[in-house]
Amino acid sequence: MPAPLADRIRPASLDDVVGQKHILGLGKALRKIIESGRVPNMVFYGPSGVGKTTVASIIAKNTDMLLVKLNGTTASTADIKEAVSRIGTFESMNGILLYLDEIQYFNKKQQQTLLEFIENGSITLIASTTENPYFYVYNAILSRSTVFEFKPVEREEVEKAVERAFSRISEEQGRELVLEEGVCGHISFACGGDVRKAMNAAELCTLACDEGEEVISVTLESAKELTQKSALRYDKGGDEHYDILSAFQKSMRGSDPDAALHYLARLLEAGDLPSACRRLMVCACEDVGLAWPQIIPIVKAAVDAAMMVGLPEAGIPLGDAVVLVSTAPKSNSGAEAIGKAMADVQAGKTGPIPRTLQNKHYDSAEVQQKGQFYQYPHVFPNHWVSQQYLPDALLGASYYEYGDNKNEQSFQAYWEKIKKP
Numbered sequence: 001m002p003a004p005l006a007d008r009i010r011p012a013s014l015d016d017v018v019g020q021k022h023i024l025g026l027g028k029a030l031r032k033i034i035e036s037g038r039v040p041n042m043v044f045y046g047p048s049g050v051g052k053t054t055v056a057s058i059i060a061k062n063t064d065m066l067l068v069k070l071n072g073t074t075a076s077t078a079d080i081k082e083a084v085s086r087i088g089t090f091e092s093m094n095g096i097l098l099y100l101d102e103i104q105y106f107n108k109k110q111q112q113t114l115l116e117f118i119e120n121g122s123i124t125l126i127a128s129t130t131e132n133p134y135f136y137v138y139n140a141i142l143s144r145s146t147v148f149e150f151k152p153v154e155r156e157e158v159e160k161a162v163e164r165a166f167s168r169i170s171e172e173q174g175r176e177l178v179l180e181e182g183v184c185g186h187i188s189f190a191c192g193g194d195v196r197k198a199m200n201a202a203e204l205c206t207l208a209c210d211e212g213e214e215v216i217s218v219t220l221e222s223a224k225e226l227t228q229k230s231a232l233r234y235d236k237g238g239d240e241h242y243d244i245l246s247a248f249q250k251s252m253r254g255s256d257p258d259a260a261l262h263y264l265a266r267l268l269e270a271g272d273l274p275s276a277c278r279r280l281m282v283c284a285c286e287d288v289g290l291a292w293p294q295i296i297p298i299v300k301a302a303v304d305a306a307m308m309v310g311l312p313e314a315g316i317p318l319g320d321a322v323v324l325v326s327t328a329p330k331s332n333s334g335a336e337a338i339g340k341a342m343a344d345v346q347a348g349k350t351g352p353i354p355r356t357l358q359n360k361h362y363d364s365a366e367v368q369q370k371g372q373f374y375q376y377p378h379v380f381p382n383h384w385v386s387q388q389y390l391p392d393a394l395l396g397a398s399y400y401e402y403g404d405n406k407n408e409q410s411f412q413a414y415w416e417k418i419k420k421p
Contacts, residue, residue: 006199009168010054012061017051018161018195019153024055030148034059039097041118043137044128046150047240049196052128055150056099059126065097072105080113087122096123103127104136111138118144152193159188161195165202170216173206177216183223190227201227241272249279253287257326264322268315276318277303283325291331291405299325331403340399351393382418 011017014024014031023030033040039059044052060067068083086092098114100106117123118141125145129136133147153161162184170177183205191198204226205218244266251259267276284299302321306314344350356374375385390397402412 004200005165005169005203006049006196009165009199010057012058014055014058017054017058018157019193020051020055020150022151023148030055034062037062039063039065039124039126041125041141041145042127043103043133043142043145043147044126044150045133045147046130047152047194048130049191049194049198050150050153051195052150053099053101056126056128060097060099063097064094065124066092066095067097067099069099070101072100072102075100075106077110077113080110084113084117084123087117095121098123098125100125100127102129103133104129104131108138111141115140153195154193155185155188158191158193158195158198159184162187162198162202165199166206166218169203169206173216175214175216177206177218179218180220180223182220183218186220186223187227190224241275245275245279248276249283249287252280252283252322252325253330255326255330257323260322260326261319264315264318268311268318271311273306273311273314277306280318280321280325284321286335287330287332288325288328289331289334290403290408291329292407295324295328329405329407331405331408333401333403333408337400344394344397344399349394349397351391353391354388356387357389384418386419 014034017024022028025031034055044056046052066086068086070079070083083096083098086096103111114123114125115138118125125141127133127137127141127145133142137145166177166179166184187198187201187205191201201223205223206216208222208226209216209218244263248260248263248267251263264276267273280299281296281303284295288295299321302317305317309317375387377383377385388395402408
């Protein structure tokens, strides 16, 4: 069975790698390290199909060390021991370069197994991961490694790779290749910065052609059909998921309805209706809050409607709600207040509830002055009376500060008038 096209045309030099100019361009850090021939421990972090494995392979070719490849999805502790057993052998006299792909799937114990040998230099580690290494890679390994972030490849760079892929397919099959205008551009756009995905799409387009024909003819319609869902990067358990959700809420908080609608569209296109609804409700309560508290039941109604009708129609009420939240006045005074109160509780600042606020019950024998002595505010003028509500340990604590919006300012003026000495 032939290797995938992406492997068959994998670049053999740094000049052939598309994208990553921020670390591989002339004079950039990673390129200078590779050209020096002295390879440190490194962690490559970035999405799939952007060149992490390719660069690691190029590094391996530029060194005399023994290359050992492991993949975190399939490798076991026995595979690690097998790699370690080759230390000190004739074939590894210049050291071992261990390329560990998908290191996030190695548990802490497996990563610790490598630590001693990384420490003494008998193994040089190049690890790659699609997840944030500061969350998934053991700290002791991170402290001994340099992290390089690989980014989605720019559309123009991907298009070069797609053209090269079609040219290679034509050479391998010995047939002339005819591409309708726009094919390479569409594939490079639809792959979402993933070069491997673009290679696969190019190969699929040629496989869809009749083998008996002397000419490989790829139409734009065929390219669109085979790449229609490729542009969206989304993994409900990965960084991209949380990045989109973060951008969604921050755009609403920042009062940018256009950006908020864009991120909502990405969530809905991925089918993640629950996450979109949850963040929308959170933003209504946290970021609009007391500046316009009536927005909370309005957004809740929109969320209920979205969950009832389902996709794709759910986008209609959610779109309305997103625009409403984005353009509404903002206040996080309520969120700040509960945050301060939670911090005190979590720090153990509580104390007994004042007797006046306790549920009615009999006083024990040692209580000299029996009775609850609670004052019911509604029988006093303006429905308010001064009495202690916080525990003794928290007397004087202040959590809520009135926001500078019209709504909260009017409440502040009212209570300052009522509560004045």
